[in-house]
Amino acid sequence: MEFSNSPLATVRMISPNRTANRNHAIDTITIHCFVGQVTAKQGCEVFQSRSMQASCNYVVGCDGSIGLCVEEKDRSWCTGGKDKKGNPIRVNGISGASNDYQAVTIEVACDGTHPYAITEKAMASLIELCADICRRNGIKKLLWSGDKKLVGNPGKQNLTVHRWFANKACPGDYIYQRIGSIAAKVNAKLGADVTGQHPGISVSKVPYQVRITAADLRVRRGPGTDTAIVQNGIKPGVYTIVSEAAGKGASMWGKLKSGAGWVSLDYCTRV
DSSP, rough: OOOOOOOOOOEEESOOOOEESSSSSOEEEEEEEEOOOOOOOHHHHHTGGGGOOOOEEEOOTSSSSSEEEETSSSSOOOOBBTTTTTTOOTTEEEEEEHHHEEEEEEEEEESTTOOOOOOOOHHHHHHHHHHHHHHHTTTOOOOOOOHHHHOOTTTOOOOEEEEGGGGSSSSHHHHHTTTTHHHHHHHHHHHHOOOOTTTBSSSOOOSSEEEEOOTTTEEEEESTSOEEESSSSSEEEEEEEEEEOOTTOOEEEEEEEEESSSEGGGEEOOO
């Protein structure tokens, strides 16, 4: 297997916390959040300490800077987690360590409190970095359905999250609720064929149910932010989507069964 590193990284600070020579081709990306609005250099500095016993392949800073912390040829120590008995948490038999053998891991600087928001510059760099990782590693498109039952099946879902492998909400809800949107924007840069598919929702057949956790998600008269707001904040819970439509850019919208209006599917997780 041949590996390369992203030319987008302007900072190179290799952490001692790594396992040399990953044993799996890169077919997955795992996005984490680094709690603190740090630059890529500051984030990489944290992982230089052996006592941290943690690292990542890349750090995306609040200013949009990108740092290489562990080369892609090596496994970072990023996604692990243990249960109350001290055993590695496994999903479909796969541990966080195993995930890191096949994934490029990215820590993104964020706020220190819920929902752990990231800056626009960080988001833009994250999307560019993910697109670059995909191009260099032969990943044709990013797939996301928010279903941990698909862990280990990158042909159906090749984005994973730390919260599945550890008792923590990583990435924070700000990133987690936007993973579908991130995938869509990366796929647009890749020129991937996503006809009839929104990366945040695994299947476009309607009706289907979604879970909304954001308390301030707006309901609009039509599918897009350029349409009138009919409700400023929908109550969190499970809702039925009866129709889909594309908004501006790469976003997708779902029509509520109640007839109240449309919500952005970027902030919905399929049940």
